Amino acid sequence: MNSASAPMERTAARQFRVAWLFLLLTAASGVGLRLFAFHDPGGLAYSHLLHGHSHIAFLGWVFNAFFALAFRLWFPAGRVAFARRLFWILQIANVGMFAAFLAQGYAAASIALSTMHMVAAVVFALSLWRLPTVAPSVRPWLRAALAAFMLSAVGPLTLGPLAALDLRNSALYPLSVYWYLHFQYNGWFILFPIAWVGQTLIDQGRTWQPPRWIFLAFIGGMAGTFLVSALWLRPPASVHALAALAGTLQLVASVFLLGTVGRARSGKTFSLPSLARVLVLIALTAFFLKAALQIVACLPALVELSSHRYITIAFMHGVFLGVVLPAVFAIAHGRGWLADGPRTRMAFSLFATGFLGGQYVLIHAALNWSSIPALSGLLLAAAITQFIGLAFLKIR
Numbered sequence: 001m002n003s004a005s006a007p008m009e010r011t012a013a014r015q016f017r018v019a020w021l022f023l024l025l026t027a028a029s030g031v032g033l034r035l036f037a038f039h040d041p042g043g044l045a046y047s048h049l050l051h052g053h054s055h056i057a058f059l060g061w062v063f064n065a066f067f068a069l070a071f072r073l074w075f076p077a078g079r080v081a082f083a084r085r086l087f088w089i090l091q092i093a094n095v096g097m098f099a100a101f102l103a104q105g106y107a108a109a110s111i112a113l114s115t116m117h118m119v120a121a122v123v124f125a126l127s128l129w130r131l132p133t134v135a136p137s138v139r140p141w142l143r144a145a146l147a148a149f150m151l152s153a154v155g156p157l158t159l160g161p162l163a164a165l166d167l168r169n170s171a172l173y174p175l176s177v178y179w180y181l182h183f184q185y186n187g188w189f190i191l192f193p194i195a196w197v198g199q200t201l202i203d204q205g206r207t208w209q210p211p212r213w214i215f216l217a218f219i220g221g222m223a224g225t226f227l228v229s230a231l232w233l234r235p236p237a238s239v240h241a242l243a244a245l246a247g248t249l250q251l252v253a254s255v256f257l258l259g260t261v262g263r264a265r266s267g268k269t270f271s272l273p274s275l276a277r278v279l280v281l282i283a284l285t286a287f288f289l290k291a292a293l294q295i296v297a298c299l300p301a302l303v304e305l306s307s308h309r310y311i312t313i314a315f316m317h318g319v320f321l322g323v324v325l326p327a328v329f330a331i332a333h334g335r336g337w338l339a340d341g342p343r344t345r346m347a348f349s350l351f352a353t354g355f356l357g358g359q360y361v362l363i364h365a366a367l368n369w370s371s372i373p374a375l376s377g378l379l380l381a382a383a384i385t386q387f388i389g390l391a392f393l394k395i396r
């Protein structure tokens with residue numbers, strides 16, 4: 001690891017704070033989306049706010065949080081000025097993108113600003129790719145994370161040409177969007193924290209060297225599970241089988257990967273603060289639940305249910321808020337960027353209540369267990385509770 005320095009730590013903590021502010025904007029725009037059930041504001045289209053919400057969630061919250069972590073862990077002192085400048089260029093793109101999406105949806109300004117973000121993000125990815133501070137056994141995981149990030153960008157890049165070819169209504173259009181989502185939340189969002197954990201173990205003087213087959217199986221499974229996103233097209237049974245195989249491969253690889261972390265920890269005292277321990281446990285439980293659901297969703301009989309909008313939204317947010325968010329805050333707490341105490345614990349409990357409540361309502365409604373009279377009101381209440389919980393976190 002690069003030598004610890006107070007200014008770098010302060011910069012990374014500030015970058016993390018910016019990420020958290022974007023998380024609040026994400027949650028607030030989620031509340032805004034749920035308000036549409038009660039009042040159509042006229043001047044603002046639902047789809048525009050939805051684009052703003054999802055882009056700022058991915059690029060303002062997750063990307064910035066990962067940027068702060070990468071900056072602190074891998075950037076050498078000589079690259080600090082460059083990384084700082086890059087970070088602020090990314091923020092100009094983020095703020096501009098959010099405003100442009102709200103004002104005009106997918107149009108010239110929002111496309112230009114998201115392209116600006118993409119270019120700056122690729123510069124960041126390529127510089128991280130080459131850094132000698134990354135431990136050799138971590139490098140394949142970090143590079144796979146960065147490759148997944150860059151590969152995801154191919155999805156949005158095809159949207160323009162598809163629209164120009166009048167293929168907006170073809171299956172290729174939603175598949176391009178799913179491509180982006182898949183390589184973000186099944187690739188980048190998962191592989192980066194793995195690389196972070198590996199590097200941290202090594203920096204603590206432990207040995208972490210997962211066998212190559214685990215890496216290959218994990219990556220193969222991750223790439224292959226893109227097929228799960230194509231099952232709504234009702235492909236032949238062989239595609240269902242391949243998707244289930246990929247999911248199983250990833251699940252098995254994940255179990256063995258976790259074993260390598262467990263072995264690296266054993267033998268020496270390992271002190272994870274209690275808040276971080278709870279957050280890691282939540283992230284792991286949600287991750288394995290997601291991996292199992294991904295396999296179950298390959299059953300042809302369940303295709304209709306798993307393509308239900310409520311189930312898709314619940315599944316995706318299960319990964320964003322159940323896996324990635326606790327993992328990021330566990331790491332942030334370990335770094336001292338999130339203070340523990342009654343306020344933070346109350347804030348997390350409130351957030352978890354809103355999150356689990358919202359998930360329950362969506363699943364209940366999709367499965368038609370019984371009619372929920374105040375469905376929109378409950379979803380709005382869940383979103384507001386999540387926002388308040390996140391706003392009360394004590395970020396340093």
Ligand code: HEM
Binds near residue numbers: 313
């Ligand atoms: C923090 C609390 C959050 C709330 C209250 C919230 C709420 C919502 C709502 C209401 C929708 C629209 C559902 C629909 O149209 O049926 C939505 C969609 C979405 N959200 Fe969130 N969300 C939150 C966090 C996040 C995070 C952290 C991410 C990503 C990291 C995210 C990514 C998305 C995506 C990708 C969509 C779908 C966009 C689309 O279909 O085009 N959300 N969210």
